[in-house]
Amino acid sequence: MPVQLSTQLQEGAEPVLRASVRNASPQVALNTKLTLVDAQGQRILPAYYSDNYLSLVPGEQREIEIRGPSAASLRNATLQVRGWNVEPSTGVANGPP
Secondary structure, eight states: OOEEEEEEEEOSSSOEEEEEEEEOSSSOEEEEEEEEEOTTSOBOSSOEESSOSEEEOTTOEEEEEEEOSOHHHHHTOEEEEEETTEEEEEEEOOOOO
16 A cells, blocks of 8 residues: 655754655555665664654554754655555655755
């Protein structure tokens, strides 16, 4: 089942990647996991998530904050989403317009 993902990078003294995860399906999305990776597909570490391994009921949306080692690492990051019954998908971090 598809899960909708959008991201927004907030730069500053402590950069934060804000991710919005929404279950657009009629079924519960189980163990929805977010993973921050670089251009080569390697995990960006350390990465601190305000929440992870989510279970989302139909129509539920959660806002997650992710803190990484630097603004540059977050700016060039891809956020991967997968789960027990969730179709894998990705979202690219983007900064302010």
